[in-house]
Amino acid sequence: MKRQVESLVAWLEDRTGLPGAVAHFLDEKIPASGGWHQVFGSVAMFLFLTQAFTGILLAFNYAPTPGEAYNSLRYILTEVTGGRLIRGLHHWGASMMIVIVVLHMAQVFVFGAYKKPRETTWLLGVVLLLLTLTYGLTGYLLPWDNRAYWGTVVATKIAASAPLAGPYMTRLLGAAKGVGVVTFARFYAVHVLLLPPATLLLILAHVYLVRRHGVTPQPGDEALPRKPFYPAQVFKDTAAIFIAFAILFTLAVAAKVPLEQLADPTDTTYIPRPEWYFLFLFQTLKFFEGPLEIVGSTILPGLAVLALLAVPFVDRGQMVKVTRRTVAIGFVVLAGIGWGGLTAAAVLSTPREAVAQVDYSAPTDWIQLSPEEMAGIAYFRGENCVGCHSAGASMGPDLTRTAVHKDAAWMIRHFKQPAAVRPGSAMPPVALGDAQLNSLAAFLLKLTPENSSALADAPDFAVRGAVVYQTGHCAACHMVNGVGMKVGPPLNGLAKRQTRSWVDDHFANPQKLSPASIMPPYQFSAEDKKNLMAYLFSLPE
């Protein structure tokens, strides 16, 4: 076996020279002071490759046009095996990438590793940082939900306000007539066609320069023997990559990536917020008003980039030990505090969501149910039916499959006296009123293997709101999802027709707002009203 491997390597070496090249690459000698502080560059490169991998996988199931983009992403999240994980990896990978690239830069800055002859390595690094941010900016639009759309509206307006270049930037971004199909196409093209090869080339040049000048030594290294890159340092790099990947994977599995409703350019209530790594810019913008706005939107960020580029040409002193670089450390600490303060201020000033939002990254089969069936879910959860009737539990039958074979009357008799209808049943009687049992039966009749996600995924506010809707007998006059009377207006699409404050006032005094209405006033508890309103505003058109 070993002989065969050796002869294969020899064959490859003879025909391609590849094994020798790899050996030469790994055989690099690094300064004695090299170690754990130098792992960030490798981690950044690994994250870039992971982003490319997950990005390509997403593209296999993604339609890059507005509307279709949203639907195909919903398809990835709710129907494709592992789609949530892949999208989670891509989303959180973008954030991790920013963190690692900034840490890499801070390390190089603190150690003074940009000094002669490594100025160009630093310059390429700054450009790579800007590319990383551009990935974030362009990728943000691609889900084409409200968050993506409105966030990009703000970003393109900021670009438009740039002195002199503004109008050209707007045209370049395809946003002359607002964010639309052209903007989308351009952002997509930049994100997947322009940036990846550019990043790859710049990384190659960056790594080439690192090899050309060698890993930066510290004062004192010259007296010590240099050590090999492989395997000790490669192991450290791999361990750091593994830790970063473990964090990324955990985030992708455990943390939700939101998907909001389809982008709605007519929504006047949406408050856009940028991704967390742009929040400091967003907050900076607030300090400048009126004609001074361009100071915060373009002049300050522009100066910051220029300052970064100028670093190796301003600090041209001798290399000193990192512990004596107090000014550099002070700069990084101050920048960290400034960034953290601005970000914290932006987070604190973000208004808390007044009303619960629907999570469109999960299946929304529940949205098609009638209020009565939705209330049934509330009773199903309240009575803990799922304890025995979940898909995995063995105590009771799986109701997604058996319910269709029984009628409502059978079910209600069974709820009241389980053993009388089904001898030997260990199910305790369901202690609910007739209307509530009707609701429960209505929901179970509607339950199929295809829409069973409704049971787990229907948000709490919606099922509670539906209970309020049912106990308030709203269906005696209103229709939802085709069920109910048409004395009053159907409530589907309410979110498009009225504002929340209008509906709030209307509950208290209907005739004040619609004089011809015969609707009685309603006094709900604050909790009930919140849930009912959130439910009604989540109804589809």
Added chain:
Amino acid sequence: MEEFEPARPAAADASSRRGFFQAGILGLGAAIAAALGLPALAYLLTPPKSRQPDAWIEIGDLDKLATGAPLEVAFRRIRTDAWKVVIEKDTAWVVKRADGGVTAFGPQCTHLGCAYHWDDGRQQFLCPCHSSLFRIDGSVISGPAPRPLDRYETKVENGRLMLGRLRTSIERQA
């Protein structure tokens, strides 16, 4: 202090460190490759779970069909193509059998997908492309067709004929 440490050849020590590093690089690398590769394979190779139940399409009154006379009916069906819902025209050859039941055949020849038709004179389904011939029950008489005509699932509700999924004879047996 150093002279009191247990004597170990320096070369063996260095080589075990080297072995540990190499094993670590390989092990951690393999773990990452598996954590990325296995979900990717599942993502690409397992069928996505459909959220759309198969809808039944109403075709028309069963009474209006003459027994033993195949009729081509056209209808519109809503088909879910991954993230896209498309409404498309489709047809079926419907036959009312002597026992009162109904068979509905998919409109394409099982050879290469040409549209066949009912030949009234011969009382056979004839495909014009490569001359496949089928009996009125869909079985192959002659020609290159590899299997009997595909059939829709059918059911009758209140005298109205409803069509479900199109299945091949192999799927029907499974």
